[in-house]
Amino acid sequence: MPASTTPLLVPPFRGFFLGRAVSLAGSSMTPVALALSVLGISGEAGDLGIVLAAQVIPQLVLTLVGGASADRFSRRGVLVVAGLGAGLTQGAVAAVLLTGHYSLPLVSGLVAAGGVLEAFASPALRGIVPELVGARDLQRANAVLSAAGNAARVLGPAAAGLMVAGAGGGWAIALDALSFVAAAGFFARLPRGTRVPASEARPLSGIRAGWEEFRSTPWIWSMTLSFGVINLVNVGPWQILGAMLTKGHDGEAAWGLVLSARALGTLVMSVVMYRLALRRPLRSGALAGALAALPLLALGCAAGTPALMTCAFVGALGFSLAGIAWDTALQQHVPGDVLLRVCSYDDLLSYAAIPAGQLLVGPAAAHLGGERVALLCGVIYVAAGLGPLAVRSVRDLSARTA
Template sequence: MLFTPPFRGFFLGRTVSLLGSSMAPVALAFAVLDASGRLTDLGVVLAAQMVPQLALLLVGGAVADRMSRRVVLVVTNLGAGVVQGLVAAVLLTGQYRPAVVAGLAFVLGAIEAFASPALRGIVPELVREDDLQKATAVLASARNAVKIAGPAAAGLLVAGAGPGWAIAADALSFLVAAAFLARLPPRTVVPAARRRLLADVRAGWVEFRRIPWVWPMALSYCAINLVNTGPWLVLGPSLTKERDGEAAWGLVLGVRAVGLLVMSVVVVRLVVRHPLRVGTVAGAAGAAGLLALGLGFGTTWSAVCAFVAGLGFAVSGILWETSLQRHVPREALSRVASHDDLLSYAAIPLSQLLVGPAAAVWGGATVALWAGVLFVVAALAPLAVKPVRNLGVHAAGGSRESNSLNGANDCR
């Protein structure tokens, strides 16, 4: 049964935290813009949060594999709650200073670098292997549901009480999540012989390269983020506004979110023999939204394509996450996941920086169209690698519990 007490507690804590976090970007944007009126300030705050997250991700992965992931998650949620509480206090007391808010965002980004690998590594400790796909799909359903409800709730709270109170709600959500997570069982996997932290980071890199299906998929997702994030987030609003007005883009985003939610619910019961084979093909459908922008589709067909893209993203993401949880040794899972995260996250700001100059040279629609084509190529490219095509549901020969990280001389 999936909803045993450990997973139920994790699910409730994670859902509460996600709801608060989905409100924070909307509230923070309004707070900074209301206080200073300068877009540059908002950009500095967002960058201040991203930089330490990228810089410390690999260290965070090593820490999550060395320690109890429950402890890491409780500490990081408490820390994030305190930081967001301070941000809320600064805003509610009218003491806004760009440097103060950026500094707190920097601390929050550092905390997230430790939380993310622990989150990706803890689920196999809470459910049976046969329930991993269901658990991942249920968590994805909650995440996609709050993506719809959270920003709407934030908008109402910001309009009715002010952005500071929405940030305060996010702070409270972290503290509530910490209370749920504190009730999780202790670590069930004994870590390998203790080494220096940097040696564990290097060992994680060795494990990441060693598994023949992990790095091709990680590189694929990196390339997808590079060609998708900037064009979708930057060109999407501008091209849609030119053709059908501002409301059209909101509709497209809403329908895309519905596609994510619908498919994440469906995948709970989906039986797949070769998850990466199915996930890569489904992931190529994520390009549909970009192709619609590039081909100049109207609102109706753009929304249909966005819905299809949402379906594809959901299948691809859930099957990828489940594959990692099933086949990567638990004592190395957080480190392998941190390398995956680093590749994905690093491509996002680069994509956002490149899309503007590219659109200035070739035009927004042309860039969106070719980005969509490259998206399909990047999504399908891992199928050329035999271990990706042939990865099954169950690990062969019990390999999940033994790996090169157990050797004393080995340097994920």
């Protein structure tokens, strides 16, 4: 399908893109800097687990409230407040680390506050895009945003590692704090008006309205259930078994090479999707997304590093295409006044399975063997990825061009 040729990086989308690019550049350094700082100070892996959980749990718990709030209030306002708040919490974490006053409860509390803000910011970031570009340009806009995020994920961790080694993790997190504030400045210049009318409903009523829209739309709930199963069998097994099996076969450096190949694949597809328009986004996304099971299947077959890198690259191409197609379909076809509440249910039901997969993969590998578990997870991934194609509305959903 011919891609739109309308200039994209013009106001107001240009300001939003610059804000996201700045924020992503800073945030890409924080996971590495925080992990190395906590481990370097406390020496306890359990402390790091607590800190990471403190960020994720508030996001899951408050996802529905965040979606309802972003549908009820100005999305620009939500992003500005959340950005300034995140700058404050990240700045406080940086100050704690730089002044040598590390305390597990204090750092966990500050990280949890950041997780609360993320629960409100995430839906608004997805929902504001349709206000800034036309329906025909949504896929290109999502591709550009995805490319910025993937580029940050390629460069950010390496930059963070160098900064931690040279100056300490606190400075990397301080840069992240500044990036949030700078992003809030860009977001504050977005148009005041929003096409989503302010709702007078109470938050619980808004959440129920989002649920009604979610459950009554087969293509939405079937895809979300698919993502939930995929996250269960992919995130934990890939993070844990990938590192364990690759290190066991070819050493520690091999895992880094595999991750680099995967990051490169997501970046390449983000660029391709800027020019490639999909007539049937969900059908194409499901078919391409099934390719993302290749790395798990390769692990299960004890593939060497070159083969695993190839599978990781190809799988990332499919994974990136599926993600961009899904975001675009939601933005084009879900009514604007309930979009973010529907996205919140999508996030909650998709991501809630991740901790379960992370907890189950270790015992399963001990009982069955790591390679068998990886192979089984890969097979389930393919079945879950292709399963929604049995739903007619998934197969037939068309891209909206006006």
